[in-house]
Amino acid sequence: MISVYVDLAIGLVLAFLLLSLLVSGINEAIVRLLGIRSKFLWAYLRDTLDGGPREGRSWIPSKIIDVFAKLPFSRHDPRPRHDPEPAPPVVEPMPVDPSAVLAEKAPAPPIDMTRRLYERLQEIDHPKGSKTSIANIPPERFSGALLELVAAEEGGIEGLLTKLEAIRSPLAGHLRGVWEGAQRDMGKFRKGVEDWFDGEMQRLSTLYRRYVKWVVFTLSVALTLAFSMDALEYGKTLLRDNAYRAAVAAIASGGEDGTLALKESLKDRCAVAGSVEPYSCVTEVFSSPALVKIFDHAVMSVTIPADGESGPSFNFNGGAWWSRLISLGHWPGYLITMAALLFGASFWWDILRRLTGLRPHRS
Structure with missing residues (x-):
């Protein structure tokens, strides 16, 4: 159970770190350009x-x-x-x-x-x-x-x-x-x-x-809304990913209830029928972890084909994005994301190092 919460914390911190780096990069670009x-x-x-x-x-x-x-x-x-x-x-x-x-x-x-x-x-x-x-x-x-x-x-x-x-x-x-x-x-x-x-x-x-x-605050608000980053919803997605991994681990260990657990975990996402084996959907699910889906609800999303031969495709999600934006149920998560980005990338990098045990290189 502890590992589940650690995975949740690392996933959230990594998401905040990536967004904070994006805020810092845009701010630095503006400062240097002008x-x-x-x-x-x-x-x-x-x-x-x-x-x-x-x-x-x-x-x-x-x-x-x-x-x-x-x-x-x-x-x-x-x-x-x-x-x-x-x-x-x-x-x-x-x-x-x-x-x-x-x-x-x-x-x-x-x-x-x-x-x-x-x-x-x-x-x-x-x-x-x-x-x-x-x-x-x-x-x-x-x-x-x-x-x-x-x-x-x-x-x-x-x-x-x-x-x-x-x-x-x-x-x-x-x-x-x-x-x-x-x-x-x-x-x-x-x-x-x-x-x-x-x-x-x-x-x-x-x-x-x-x-x-104040510029960082403005950029944090703009990016949070542009990417429609709901921290609470993202946390739930991380927990669902943990459930997927637990179900696969149960099958790998030979547990009798592994297949049933995996079917139940993937039922909503893959629409698995009761008599259909769920293994065909596992690869697709695990190729799109929560970290990859963090920007799926942005006003402009990018999709990279699985074959790797054709280039990425850009999709305009204006309707779905606006629907999420005006939904009051997402705003608590938006506010949490905005507040988290104000701490800056260095703060979240330090937290990530503490959670993962990474130590700075010393020559």
Whole structure:
């Protein structure tokens, strides 16, 4: 009896794992196709280095609909233009005179600090479109690029901080705090910049995951309804498969009631008559286990011929699919499936490993 429940648990977990992988794959495809992760990073860098495009605004959208509907298609792409050339060997100092700016109380000249940072990171970029595809900057790389900018300024860190304050870059306050905290020690300053940037990336990742979880939820709902995946019904199908296997095992072991048990198990499915041997139906039943039938009720189903010579056939099940969708009896199973997919593929893979005893490979 315990093995029956273990088989049921493994079957459900495997089904949730496959659907979760499909959700993750679609989400990753959307993110890569639209470059959302890269745009999200450079929107943060624009805010931190140059400030928002207009006073009181931010490059990073504040609403979920803006992140996935506005940020990917906005004319104002926050990413710098891709440059296939290596980083310039000589860093030009910032063309701004802080004393003149402060004395005249004039607006600071526009300095594209994001572009200047990108020039020091071009080596880790990949040629993908007209804009940069960099979606991750290691803290050590960021601090190294920043120190290259420092080396170009007369006065070192103090000179760079003065110019950043003159152009009202938000980065000035962050670096001033790190510089004072390092007690004006260059080694401690670099380590402090790395720690600060690493913390900012963790905070940005948390914000990004907060946005993405709504996309995952939307995809989970859409796929559950598209495949009409009723977890409760699927569990019953798994139990019926266990009954089929038990009946066949009874026959193989020579049990007297094996044939009768198999006939009873397959009666509804194969319409076996009382005097007809059920063996001809066993092969067909076991060639379509519950895992194969998980997508049978989808709006578009795929059938692979048994001969293997002809190609797969696609069938539109719009009528049957809609009938299941509006049936209130299936919705408890739909809700269970939707909730299960929110845990993600990594969660269900870990559960499957625990149930099956699989251990991760260690080299």
